[in-house]
Amino acid sequence: xxxxxxxxxxxxxxxxxxxxxxxxxxxxxxxxxxxxxxxxxxxxxxxxxxxxxxxxxxxxxxxxxxxxxxxxxxxxxxxxxxxxxxxxxxxxxxxxxxxxxxxxxxxxxxxxxxxxxxxxxxxxxxxxxxxxxxxxxxxxxxxxxxxxxxxxxxxxxxxxxxxxxxxxxxxxxxxxxxxxxxxxxxxxxxxxxxxxxxxxxxxxxxxxxxxxxxxxxxxxxxxxxxxxxxxxxxxxxxxxxxxxxxxxxxxxxxxxxxxxxxxxxxxxxxxxxxxxxxxxxxxxxxxxxxxxxxxxxxxxxxxxxxxxxxxxxxxxxxxxxxxxxxxxxxxxxxxxxxxxxxxxxx
Amino acid sequence: xxxxxxxxxxxxxxxxxxxxxxxxxxxxxxxxxxxxxxxxxxxxxxxxxxxxxxxxxxxxxxxxxxxxxxxxxxxxxxxxxxxxxxxxxxxxxxxxxxxxxxxxxxxxxxxxxxxxxxxxxxxxxxxxxxxxxxxxxxxxxxxxxxxxxxxxxxxxxxxxxxxxxxxxxxxxxxxxxxxxxxxxxxxxxxxxxxxxxxxxxxxxxxxxxxxxxxxxxxxxxxxxxxxxxxxxxxxxxxxxxxxxxxxxxxxxxxxxxxxxxxxxxxxxxxxxxxxxxxxxxxxxxxxxxxxxxxxxxxxxxxxxxxxxxxxxxxxxxxxxxxxxxxxxxxxxxxxxxxxxxxxxxx
DNA sequence: ATGAAAGCGCTAACAG
DNA sequence: CTGTTAGCGCTTTCAT
Numbered sequence: 001x002x003x004x005x006x007x008x009x010x011x012x013x014x015x016x017x018x019x020x021x022x023x024x025x026x027x028x029x030x031x032x033x034x035x036x037x038x039x040x041x042x043x044x045x046x047x048x049x050x051x052x053x054x055x056x057x058x059x060x061x062x063x064x065x066x067x068x069x070x071x072x073x074x075x076x077x078x079x080x081x082x083x084x085x086x087x088x089x090x091x092x093x094x095x096x097x098x099x100x101x102x103x104x105x106x107x108x109x110x111x112x113x114x115x116x117x118x119x120x121x122x123x124x125x126x127x128x129x130x131x132x133x134x135x136x137x138x139x140x141x142x143x144x145x146x147x148x149x150x151x152x153x154x155x156x157x158x159x160x161x162x163x164x165x166x167x168x169x170x171x172x173x174x175x176x177x178x179x180x181x182x183x184x185x186x187x188x189x190x191x192x193x194x195x196x197x198x199x200x201x202x203x204x205x206x207x208x209x210x211x212x213x214x215x216x217x218x219x220x221x222x223x224x225x226x227x228x229x230x231x232x233x234x235x236x237x238x239x240x241x242x243x244x245x246x247x248x249x250x251x252x253x254x255x256x257x258x259x260x261x262x263x264x265x266x267x268x269x270x271x272x273x274x275x276x277x278x279x280x281x282x283x284x285x286x287x288x289x290x291x292x293x294x295x296x297x298x299x300x301x302x303x304x305x306x307x308x309x310x311x312x313x314x315x316x317x318x319x320x321x322x323x324x325x326x327x328x329x330x331x332x333x334x335x336x337x338x339x340x341x342x343x344x345x346x
Numbered sequence: 347x348x349x350x351x352x353x354x355x356x357x358x359x360x361x362x363x364x365x366x367x368x369x370x371x372x373x374x375x376x377x378x379x380x381x382x383x384x385x386x387x388x389x390x391x392x393x394x395x396x397x398x399x400x401x402x403x404x405x406x407x408x409x410x411x412x413x414x415x416x417x418x419x420x421x422x423x424x425x426x427x428x429x430x431x432x433x434x435x436x437x438x439x440x441x442x443x444x445x446x447x448x449x450x451x452x453x454x455x456x457x458x459x460x461x462x463x464x465x466x467x468x469x470x471x472x473x474x475x476x477x478x479x480x481x482x483x484x485x486x487x488x489x490x491x492x493x494x495x496x497x498x499x500x501x502x503x504x505x506x507x508x509x510x511x512x513x514x515x516x517x518x519x520x521x522x523x524x525x526x527x528x529x530x531x532x533x534x535x536x537x538x539x540x541x542x543x544x545x546x547x548x549x550x551x552x553x554x555x556x557x558x559x560x561x562x563x564x565x566x567x568x569x570x571x572x573x574x575x576x577x578x579x580x581x582x583x584x585x586x587x588x589x590x591x592x593x594x595x596x597x598x599x600x601x602x603x604x605x606x607x608x609x610x611x612x613x614x615x616x617x618x619x620x621x622x623x624x625x626x627x628x629x630x631x632x633x634x635x636x637x638x639x640x641x642x643x644x645x646x647x648x649x650x651x652x653x654x655x656x657x658x659x660x661x662x663x664x665x666x667x668x669x670x671x672x673x674x675x676x677x678x679x680x681x682x683x684x685x686x687x688x689x690x691x692x
Numbered sequence: 693a694t695g696a697a698a699g700c701g702c703t704a705a706c707a708g
Numbered sequence: 709c710t711g712t713t714a715g716c717g718c719t720t721t722c723a724t
Contacts, residue, residue: 002462004717015695020719028693047461051406052717054397055700065441070429071640076422083416083443087453092463095411095441097429107433115393116348117438224629257629280626283570283603294417350701361711366703374709398701401716 003046012040023048050092060119062092063304066110066136067124070097073250073278074293078124078146081297089305094118098132111135120304123148124297127191144304146296149192154307154315156300158291160193160275163322164200164245167273167289170324171243172208175333176271179205180216180241182230182251197247197275216241220251227254228261235262235270242333243271249278249288256284256329271330275322285328292320349392358386369394406465408438409650412456412482413470416443419596419624420639424470424492427643435651440464444478457481466650469494470643473537490650492642495538500653500661502646504637506539506621509668510546510591513619513635516670517589518554521679522617525551526562526587528576528597543593543621562587566597573600574607581608581616588679589617595624595634602630602675617676621668631674638666 009016014033021029022037054060065082069075079095086093094117099107109132114121118141125147126133137143137153145155171179181201184194205212218233220226227246231254234241246252252274256266264270266285274281277290299318307315355362360379368375368383400406411428415421425441432439440463445453455478460467464487471493472479483489483499491501517525527547530540551558561583564576573592577600580587592598598620602612610616612631620627623636645664653661 006717016718017696017720018694021694024719030693033693047458049401049462049717051397051400051462052700053719055395055401055702056717056719058700058719060397062440070426071419071423073417076425077417079422079441080416080443083441087443090459093441094408095425095429095439097426097433112393113436116395116397224625253626253629279570280599283599352701362702363704363712364710367710370703376709379709395701398716399703401718402701402703404703404716 002049003044004049005046008037008041008044008046011044012037060092060117061090062094062118063120063122063301063308064094064096064110064114064118065122065124066096066098066126066132068098068126068130070095074147074276075124077293078297078300081294082122082301083297084294085298085301085305089301091305098126098130109135111139114139120144120308122146122300122304125191125193129187142304142307144300144307146300147193149317152315154303154317156296156303156318156320157192158296158322159319160196161200161203163275163289163291164197164247165204166200166322166324167245167275168201168204169208170273170287170326170330171245171271172204172210174243174271174330176241176243177210177333178213178216178239178241178243179210180218180234180244181212182218182220182227182234182244182246182255184222184247185219194247201245215239220246220248220254222248222251224250224254224257227251228258229254231255231258231272232261235259235264241270243330244273246272246274249274249276249281249286252286252288252329253278253280253284256286266329267331271333273330277325281325282327287327287330288325289322290325291322296320348395349390350395351392354383354387354390354392357390358383406438406463407436408440408464409466409468409647409654410440410442410456410460410464411468411470412442412444412472412478414444414472414476416441420493420622421470423639424643424646427640428468428647429643430640431644431647431651435647437651444472444476455481457485460485466490466654468492468646468650471537471539475533488650488653490646490653492646493539495663498661500649500663502642502649502664502666503538504642504668505665506542507546507549509621509635509637510543510593511550512546512668512670513591513621514547514550515554516619516633516672516676517591517617518550518556520589520617520676522587522589523556523679524559524562524585524587524589525556526564526580526590527558528564528566528573528580528590528592528601530568530593531565540593547591561585566592566594566600568594568597570596570600570603573597574604575600577601577604577618578607581605581610587616589676590619592618592620595620595622595627595632598632598634598675599624599626599630602632612675613677617679619676623671627671628673633673633676634671635668636671637668642666 005016005019009019019037022034067075096110120142123145149155218230220230246255252272255272259266266272274288281288351362351365355365365383368380413421442456466488469491493503495501564579566572566576592601598618601618605612612618620634627634
């Protein structure tokens with residue numbers, strides 16, 4: 001079929017072992033020999049056979065990225081950061097979608113498939129309740145998670161509590177007191193981020209001495225449509241909120257839409273703040289707490305590579321900073337003098 | 347390390363060859379033997395070693411997806427369709443980003459890396475001018491392309507000429523005659539889709555007996571910002587257009603924004619139509635020609651698998667239908683009675 | 693610094 | 709229907 005290491009060895013008049021060492025940059029090779037081998041390999045257009053190398057060495061040189069969604073902003077953006085690092089490190093990236101709740105039943109479990117196939121796993125924001133998550137972790141190989149935490153597994157996330165506090169405090173600083181929240185779902189097994197963001201909201205409200213009105217909580221299921229419905233529900237309350245904190249930008253987009261549908265002006269009649277820093281947030285003039293999403297992927301990939309290299313590398317979790325970006329969707333509460341708000345005006 | 351095929355063979359009292367046949371579903375295995383082997387393999391928690399299997403068989407069981415972007419709507423959506431099919435077919439998906447024009451120089455070329463690593467390649471909308479494209483095709487392995495055509499390579503695309511005609515005709519039917527176009531770039535090596543969509547626009551205009559005014563052409567570089575700038579440029583013309591065809595939804599989003607910035611109402615003062623069927627189009631109330639993007643990925647993946655299976659499978663290109671979805675961003679030209687417009691009201 | 697040799701775990705003829 | 713026998717192309721001791 002193709003050129004093998006033996007062809008190179010023969011052409012160079014050395015053994016295959018030497019070629020192997022020379023090409024992989026291992027020590028104990030005469031530099032003259034090394035460059036000669038390199039040149040011959042290049043001339044012959046030799047490329048190593050990954051299968052053979054993997055079989056002999058026991059390393060696959062690949063890592064799997066497991067994600068519940070591919071075509072969603074957060075996930076594809078994380079993925080791009082991951083790919084960036086892995087390409088650089090010359091590691092193959094195997095993409096696997098774990099499937100959302102609609103179709104995951106049809107799909108065979110991914111964990112067994114990964115067993116002898118990859119050296120490590122990167123998990124993007126899989127719901128903690130997903131049974132596949134446990135299986136993946138139990139594989140016992142180097143693993144790193146993004147936007148999700150689990151005991152004993154290194155992960156990289158933002159400080160969701162702080163992010164939610166930042167968003168909520170911004171509304172409070174603007175003089176709002178009737179503040180609603182568009183949460184994910186009324187589930188009893190909330191997503192890590194969901195749980196923490198709700199907590200941050202509550203903390204900020206409490207510190208400001210504002211009571212959280214359970215009537216002003218609504219669920220948007222992290223989708224645009226959901227956010228729209230949730231905001232509509234809030235607006236039809238007897239005493240609707242003057243400001244709303246949406247746990248994600250996509251839900252905030254829906255909220256903005258609902259506002260317009262009701263003839264209300266975002267940032268004037270009702271303020272809306274989200275979390276994420278979605279691409280479209282700028283274009284929809286949405287105030288939001290920005291998280292460096294691609295960077296999350298990069299950090300997690302780096303951490304995983306470190307784990308794989310050192311072997312005993314201390315499973316090390318990271319928390320990345322967020323920042324509030326103020327745009328037109330938030331404004332002072334009517335009839336109030338706002339106190340100075342943190343964050344930068346975009 | 348792990349359980350090997352020999353362990354299974356010994357436990358079952360057969361040879362490794364029989365285990366191999368039994369587990370892979372090959373013929374000429376007694377069904378009793380097969381099920382016994384299967385049970386034992388399951389009990390032992392045996393998983394095949396892909397490296398060994400690949401080395402021995404010469405097939406890698408993986409395909410590479412090469413894309414210029416990961417975190418963009420079109421690309422990630424295609425990717426999700428591809429992943430869907432490959433997961434189903436139990437083929438590994440290796441994701442490689444070819445890098446955009448900004449950073450591709452830093453990255454080592456991908457073609458050599460793929461050489462003995464995958465059985466086939468799926469290329470998503472890489473610019474035809476990219477030198478890496480030739481290298482990939484010259485690898486001579488089963489290849490299929492999405493949103494891009496090249497001589498001799500099977501591809502799946504929409505009929506971009508027809509899509510553009512559909513969009514343009516819609517504006518014409520609404521009574522518009524001063525129709526602008528937001529194109530990609532003034533490059534001399536346009537993207538396939540870019541070229542065809544421009545052609546479709548010109549065709550529709552000509553058939554309607556409307557002259558294309560070169561002053562009403564502007565470039566948006568397929569980005570939101572670009573679209574915004576392009577629309578702004580059009581609006582500052584001495585005789586601005588009453589309607590604009592944007593070659594992509596993202597550019598149309600920018601155009602809508604520019605309109606609002608100028609105090610103009612989309613669909614009333616100026617009509618805007620795009621192409622893509624981007625997720626956000628519905629939420630921004632944008633009239634657009636919808637293409638089934640994930641489906642494009644699925645079809646291409648299926649076609650590639652067929653190519654790999656049969657070997658001699660006729661490289662078969664596919665063209666997928668689009669449809670106009672009318673929303674609020676387009677409306678009748680002022681002082682005109684529109685003729686009935688094709689397409690469905692959303 | 694280099695070579696010889698023994699696998700890595702599986703598949704694929706070829707017999708039987 | 710099943711077993712035997714060679715490898716697939718590389719890495720890795722262990723010598724030298």
